[in-house]
Amino acid sequence: MKRVAVIGAGAMGSGIAQVAAMAGHEVILYDAFPNAVAKGRDGISQSLNKLAEKGKITDQEAKTIFGRLYFAESLDSIAGSDLIIEAIIEREEEKKKLFALIEPLVSEQAIIASNTSSLPITSLANGLKHPERFIGIHFFNPPVMMQLVEIIPALQTASYIIENIMQEIRSWGKTPVRAKDTPGFIVNRIARPYYGEALRIAEEQLATPAMIDKAMKHLGGFRMGPFELMDFIGNDINEAVTRSVWTSMHFDSRYRPSQLQVNLVRAGWYGRKSGRGYYDYAAKVEEPSDALTEEHAYIFRRVLVMLINEAADALYYGIASKEDIDLAMTLGVNYPKGLLKWADEKGIAECVRQIDDLYYLYKEERYRCSVLLRKMAEARQTFYG
Ligand SMILES: NC(=O)c1ccc[n+]([C@@H]2O[C@H](COP(=O)([O-])OP(=O)(O)OC[C@H]3O[C@@H](n4cnc5c(N)ncnc54)[C@H](O)[C@@H]3O)[C@@H](O)[C@H]2O)c1
Numbered sequence: 001m002k003r004v005a006v007i008g009a010g011a012m013g014s015g016i017a018q019v020a021a022m023a024g025h026e027v028i029l030y031d032a033f034p035n036a037v038a039k040g041r042d043g044i045s046q047s048l049n050k051l052a053e054k055g056k057i058t059d060q061e062a063k064t065i066f067g068r069l070y071f072a073e074s075l076d077s078i079a080g081s082d083l084i085i086e087a088i089i090e091r092e093e094e095k096k097k098l099f100a101l102i103e104p105l106v107s108e109q110a111i112i113a114s115n116t117s118s119l120p121i122t123s124l125a126n127g128l129k130h131p132e133r134f135i136g137i138h139f140f141n142p143p144v145m146m147q148l149v150e151i152i153p154a155l156q157t158a159s160y161i162i163e164n165i166m167q168e169i170r171s172w173g174k175t176p177v178r179a180k181d182t183p184g185f186i187v188n189r190i191a192r193p194y195y196g197e198a199l200r201i202a203e204e205q206l207a208t209p210a211m212i213d214k215a216m217k218h219l220g221g222f223r224m225g226p227f228e229l230m231d232f233i234g235n236d237i238n239e240a241v242t243r244s245v246w247t248s249m250h251f252d253s254r255y256r257p258s259q260l261q262v263n264l265v266r267a268g269w270y271g272r273k274s275g276r277g278y279y280d281y282a283a284k285v286e287e288p289s290d291a292l293t294e295e296h297a298y299i300f301r302r303v304l305v306m307l308i309n310e311a312a313d314a315l316y317y318g319i320a321s322k323e324d325i326d327l328a329m330t331l332g333v334n335y336p337k338g339l340l341k342w343a344d345e346k347g348i349a350e351c352v353r354q355i356d357d358l359y360y361l362y363k364e365e366r367y368r369c370s371v372l373l374r375k376m377a378e379a380r381q382t383f384y385g
Contacts, residue, residue, distance in 0.1 A: 009040030013087035015143030183248035193306035198226035199258035221336035231271030316372035
């Protein structure tokens with residue numbers, strides 16, 4: 001694979017273009033808006049200079065990499081590309097319109113990919129003349145820094161394309177994991193309870209956001225607590241992802257958005273970017289200095305076991321292999337440990353008992369235990385032998 005085209009020069013597209021150029025490819029970066037192309041070019045130039053300042057690459061390498069990039073103002077420039085990665089606005093109709101324009105410009109062998117976070121790859125492939133060469137390549141933000149890439153074949157994707165892309169992404173110095181084309185793929189699905197269960201605990205007034213954040217960081221070793229993280233991501237974005245997964249999962253109550261979060265979005269309390277979210281960033285945000293108690297332990301147990309339940313269910317439904325599930329959560333969202341490995345350490349029977357306790361208390365579908373965990377507990381199995 002020699003020439004790579006990236007379409008959409010926003011946060012993701014620019015980063016992906018830089019990663020491809022750093023891997024030695026000639027890259028064409030195109031955007032429908034010339035201003036966006038210029039912004040993308042400046043962003044890449046700054047990023048390469050920073051890498052050079054830090055000594056990660058030499059000044060000469062930065063120049064050579066930048067020289068491999070061509071910033072295009074016409075889509076026709078993508079002719080001759082072997083791999084085309086789309087990273088435009090997250091709208092199915094816009095993306096499909098673009099694919100119809102791309103296909104006649106490139107050869108039948110060229111691979112066409114989407115970086116979508118939430119749209120079904122199978123729907124995006126539908127409408128292409130050659131859907132068998134279409135695939136999802138989901139980078140994480142920022143692409144230059146984040147190691148993980150989810151590779152999502154559509155139902156129509158030819159198997160040699162999957163292997164080809166897995167190898168290609170590996171050669172870009174990234175870690176690809178293979179995911180089934182289901183809502184949220186691996187990371188955005190399995191991470192839902194980190195936010196959802198934390199919100200539920202706060203909604204029930206069992207604990208404050210600060211207390212929950214403290215429990216998850218100090219007892220779980222998570223880098224950021226759920227509320228800090230939601231404020232960082234943006235509550236509007238986080239709520240939209242939750243709503244998208246919930247809707248696509250046919251309103252399964254496990255993914256239901258929280259009224260608490262919906263209200264924050266209504267108020268415009270998006271988090272850090274708006275100065276206020278669960279925390280008020282006009283003031284200094286300080287962690288409560290109280291000691292860790294049994295209440296903190298309860299919060300940590302409850303959130304963790306719901307994450308484990310989600311990971312086990314993803315494995316049960318073949319969303320990804322156990323190794324890829326654990327890798328995805330450690331590399332994609334920096335979890336301190338793979339969730340299935342964590343389940344082994346807790347004991348599968350103990351996980352089942354904790355989830356069943358929640359179910360008996362609430363009598364809600366949300367707290368149903370994964371069939372896989374139950375079967376494994378009965379057979380005294382572990383995930384990693
Ligand atoms: N931001 C993230 O954290 C993240 C992470 C993974 C995947 N994604 C996905 O990546 C894609 C891009 O997201 P982003 O955050 O970079 O968005 P962005 O808004 O920063 O950039 C999108 C760019 O696409 C351009 N564009 C819009 N319509 C176009 C068209 N028809 N043709 C060419 N260019 C067009 C816009 O001018 C803009 O520069 C989305 O599908 C998103 O879901 C985003």
